[in-house]
Amino acid sequence: MSQTKVLQSLHKRQSPLAQTERQLKILEDGIFANGDAPKFGHKIQQSLGGPLKTVNLDILQVNLGYMCNQVCAHCHVDAGPDRKEIMTKETMEHCLKVMESSAVKTLDLTGGAPEMNPNFRWFVTQAKARGVNEIIVRSNLTIIVANKKYHDLPEFFAQQQVHVVSSMPHWTKEKTDRQRGSGVFEDSIKALKMLNDVGYGMPGSSLTLDLVYNPSGAFLPGDQEALCQDFKERLDQSFGIKFNGLFALTNLPISRFLDYLIASDNYEDYMWALVESFNPAAAQAVMCLNTLSVSWEGYLFDCDFNQMLQMPINDSRQHIAQYQDDLMQGRLIKISQHCYGCTAGAGSSCQGAVT
Amino acid sequence: MSYYDPKDLRKFGRITEWSESLGEKFFDYYNSVFKDGALTPREKSLIALAVAHTEMCPYCIDAYTKDGLERGITKEEMMEAVHVGAAIKSGATLVHGVMMMNKVNKLDS
Numbered sequence: 416m417s418q419t420k421v422l423q424s425l426h427k428r429q430s431p432l433a434q435t436e437r438q439l440k441i442l443e444d445g446i447f448a449n450g451d452a453p454k455f456g457h458k459i460q461q462s463l464g465g466p467l468k469t470v471n472l473d474i475l476q477v478n479l480g481y482m483c484n485q486v487c488a489h490c491h492v493d494a495g496p497d498r499k500e501i502m503t504k505e506t507m508e509h510c511l512k513v514m515e516s517s518a519v520k521t522l523d524l525t526g527g528a529p530e531m532n533p534n535f536r537w538f539v540t541q542a543k544a545r546g547v548n549e550i551i552v553r554s555n556l557t558i559i560v561a562n563k564k565y566h567d568l569p570e571f572f573a574q575q576q577v578h579v580v581s582s583m584p585h586w587t588k589e590k591t592d593r594q595r596g597s598g599v600f601e602d603s604i605k606a607l608k609m610l611n612d613v614g615y616g617m618p619g620s621s622l623t624l625d626l627v628y629n630p631s632g633a634f635l636p637g638d639q640e641a642l643c644q645d646f647k648e649r650l651d652q653s654f655g656i657k658f659n660g661l662f663a664l665t666n667l668p669i670s671r672f673l674d675y676l677i678a679s680d681n682y683e684d685y686m687w688a689l690v691e692s693f694n695p696a697a698a699q700a701v702m703c704l705n706t707l708s709v710s711w712e713g714y715l716f717d718c719d720f721n722q723m724l725q726m727p728i729n730d731s732r733q734h735i736a737q738y739q740d741d742l743m744q745g746r747l748i749k750i751s752q753h754c755y756g757c758t759a760g761a762g763s764s765c766q767g768a769v770t
Numbered sequence: 771m772s773y774y775d776p777k778d779l780r781k782f783g784r785i786t787e788w789s790e791s792l793g794e795k796f797f798d799y800y801n802s803v804f805k806d807g808a809l810t811p812r813e814k815s816l817i818a819l820a821v822a823h824t825e826m827c828p829y830c831i832d833a834y835t836k837d838g839l840e841r842g843i844t845k846e847e848m849m850e851a852v853h854v855g856a857a858i859k860s861g862a863t864l865v866h867g868v869m870m871m872n873k874v875n876k877l878d879s
Binding site for chain 2: 646691
């Protein structure tokens, strides 16, 4: 099986897949167009007795921009150093207002590398001052060692009691570097040690460090608990690294992972694997029920994946400045065939398995 | 055209359609075997991969290579498992050499 060599974003390469309409067409065609496989909406109707609707707002997931120091082969954001889209302070202020007025429990910061936004630290500090229960930063780890100005991020995270969630596709250098770029494994190990040094992931510490595992190829993640155990043993034995939990995520067939699936002739088999692993229990617990995703421009989406496919929420109020609590009460969720990625096996969300 | 079609693996469950009771018994048994027990599912996956090779079953090789990747099993671990199967298979051939030696000794000594 060949692995796509990724050095630039789809956007920069002017790949046809940089167009979300093209991605959505591919998702709707193939095994779904000829009726071989049931469409996601049909499957949901069958197992839940009705369409997916929002329940409440627990998690506000904010994308601070597509700029990133890495170009990972499977990035669903199509992020990279060549992406310049960054959330402004004004949009962050709108997010802070929602944190004040709503019952949101968790602020989940993502990117790109969210730390590269020049107002990142200001935003975290302000959110903390608003008393939000939990602030998650999805860190790619290498950013911490990429430049001197980021070396003190572990101390900043600790000071703000941030919950750090870091990507780590495997405990071997070969698999990690293949997916995330040459040298990423060693830099990630350095960054993990720096996080451990300030107390992250250490026994008895209140500072939480979770890892995100997503498969390095065209296969689904195995049992989350077993993978966590393996990662703990291997990272501790080889490097003395500690962490709290591991979130096993399924790669959704969009953006660069879709590009990889097609280029490696795995697309159809992968879609079949997702469809055939549909789990009704996972369908009842998908993250879009209680999550709102905010783009770097402030637009609202059911999830980060819909954001990347440019499928805004099903309401006329589509910007964070227009947020009202009723937006999260019984609103129909926008779906396409990529949604099968969140209901396969034990289910998949930004917090890992859902069953 | 090959006798083996990778797509047929997805149809495996259909064997139950022509003999429901036996098919269900088989899949119940099969699924029970791979559950966590005295051996971990990870260990069982590697045994299955080795046997898949000694049985030269393309469907099983396909299924248990993928299963191994899903469990985070490395390609080095997978290849070692295949060598275990190959060693037993070649050992099983060679140990019959003793029969040959016995026969030679009886007939021509």
